[in-house]
Structure formats: structure tokens, C-alpha cells
Amino acid sequence: MNDPTAARTALVKEGRLTIEGIDGRFVHGIGRRLRLTAVDLRLTGGFETRDGVLVENGRIMADAALVSDGLRRIGRPDTAQSLPLAIRPLPLGDQNRMLITVGDGDGLNGAGFFAEAHLPPAVFAALKGDVLSGSAHRLSLTAATSLWLDESESGAAPGLPVTWHLAPGPDGQGSAPARGLIETIDWQPAEARPAPAQGQDAAEDEDEETTSEALARINWSLKQLLIVLAFLMLIIALK
Incomplete structure (x- = not known):
């Protein structure tokens, strides 16, 4: 060896x-x-x-x-x-x-x-x-x-x-x-992180807008439901 x-x-x-x-x-x-x-x-x-x-x-x-x-x-x-x-x-x-x-x-x-x-x-x-x-x-x-x-x-x-x-x-x-x-x-130099594509930005913005619109519709529906319930309770109280 x-x-x-x-x-x-x-x-x-x-x-x-x-x-x-x-x-x-x-x-x-x-x-x-x-x-x-x-x-x-x-x-x-x-x-x-x-x-x-x-x-x-x-x-x-x-x-x-x-x-x-x-x-x-x-x-x-x-x-x-x-x-x-x-x-x-x-x-x-x-x-x-x-x-x-x-x-x-x-x-x-x-x-x-x-x-x-x-x-x-x-x-x-x-x-x-x-x-x-x-x-x-x-x-x-x-x-x-x-x-x-x-x-x-x-x-x-x-x-x-x-x-x-x-x-x-x-x-x-x-x-x-x-x-x-x-x-x-x-x-x-260090490799720069690739910038997101314009199409990706637009899709993300569209998703955010769609989510906001959906939340607004839900809030409006809840308000309408509360109004109807309050009206029914008023009718029952008058009887």
C-alpha cells in the first residue's frame, strides 16, 4: 500500500x-x-x-x-x-x-x-x-x-x-x-429577476377588479335582504 x-x-x-x-x-x-x-x-x-x-x-x-x-x-x-x-x-x-x-x-x-x-x-x-x-x-x-x-x-x-x-x-x-x-x-453582475409580462400584469389587474366587483354585489345583496327583513318585522309588529 x-x-x-x-x-x-x-x-x-x-x-x-x-x-x-x-x-x-x-x-x-x-x-x-x-x-x-x-x-x-x-x-x-x-x-x-x-x-x-x-x-x-x-x-x-x-x-x-x-x-x-x-x-x-x-x-x-x-x-x-x-x-x-x-x-x-x-x-x-x-x-x-x-x-x-x-x-x-x-x-x-x-x-x-x-x-x-x-x-x-x-x-x-x-x-x-x-x-x-x-x-x-x-x-x-x-x-x-x-x-x-x-x-x-x-x-x-x-x-x-x-x-x-x-x-x-x-x-x-x-x-x-x-x-x-x-x-x-x-x-x-448578478442575474436580474425577469420583469413580469404585460399580459400577466393585465390579468392580475383584471382579477383584482373582478374580485372587487363581486364583493360589491354581495354587500348590496345583504343590504337589500336586511331591508326586507326589517319591513317584515314591522308588519308583524303592527298586527
Whole structure:
């Protein structure tokens, strides 16, 4: 039985990854893209010290999920589809690329998988503005990454789900983060509730009018009945 915590020797040869004690080989998903969707976008502020310098650590957090696919550590049976996503701005001057990192262990919550996207300042500012205004509710991105696929899945048709893998770390323990380039990113506001059709409004108004008319007729009939009863009682009293 394989010990998932044991250190393993990894070897990459001709683009194929083999790992001591693990059956099969792994390859990069050339032609396939990691696809993530994220909801509950929220702005998180803060500061941190980097190399003795205090810097702003503002970021956008979201709850992300892989579209159809799964994420796993090589040699581990657990597969995940959801993970926290942090979105940060790149340094000023870095305007022509969007980066992503996928990892586990030392992530945002101290354990489990995580993803971090780094966007050009202008793109981050646009997203931040829409988050603050409530115009960004759902985010989608596609990326080419260094994640691995089991070689048996590398030829799967584009519409079929696959399982992405994180390779072991340099010391044979833990997992090495995968990195990549974001090719597309877009976001949308929450879906508006559809307005009721005009015909439906008219029908509801007509129903209300019909009900009011029926109540008015009932009240009138009751009044007439009371008048007749009072007249009969008067005749009986006179006799």
C-alpha cells in the first residue's frame, strides 16, 4: 500500500513525469485549459511587510470552482472541485500578462487547495470598481498552466472532464505549485429577476377588479335582504 506522506523521487523525461511508487505517467495538458468560475467576489484590505518594507496587501477574494474537472495531488486519492481564489494586482509597469498560481498546503486558509490570480493594475482596478459597485458577481477565467494530467486522460475529448494534478515538491514531499498564464477573464453582475409580462400584469389587474366587483354585489345583496327583513318585522309588529 502506498504511503501518501512518504518522500518520492520524481523524474521528467521527454515531457513525461514518472514518480517513484506511483503507477502510470503524467503529462502537461497541452491544448487543454484550466477553467475556473468564481462567485461571492469581495474586497479585502490590509498591509504586510515584505523585506522590511510595509506594503499594501489589498486583494479580491472569491469562492472558485473548476468547471467540470477535478484537482488532485499526485499519489493522493482526494479530489477537489472548489477552492478559494485570491486576485491581486501585478506591480506597476507589468501590463501585458495575467498570471495564475495553483497550490496547496500553505495556501490562503493554511490547508487545502488555493488559487491566486495576478492581474495588470488597470484590469485589477476595473474589476475592483465593479466589485465595489455590485456589478461583478460572477467571474470566469481560462488559463494554460503547468498542472499535470494522467497520460491516460491526455487524449480525452475537449468536452470530457479530466483530473488535474499537482506534482510533488522538490524535496519529494508536499506539492509544488503550478503556474500559468490567464488567457481570458470576464465577469458579470448578478442575474436580474425577469420583469413580469404585460399580459400577466393585465390579468392580475383584471382579477383584482373582478374580485372587487363581486364583493360589491354581495354587500348590496345583504343590504337589500336586511331591508326586507326589517319591513317584515314591522308588519308583524303592527298586527
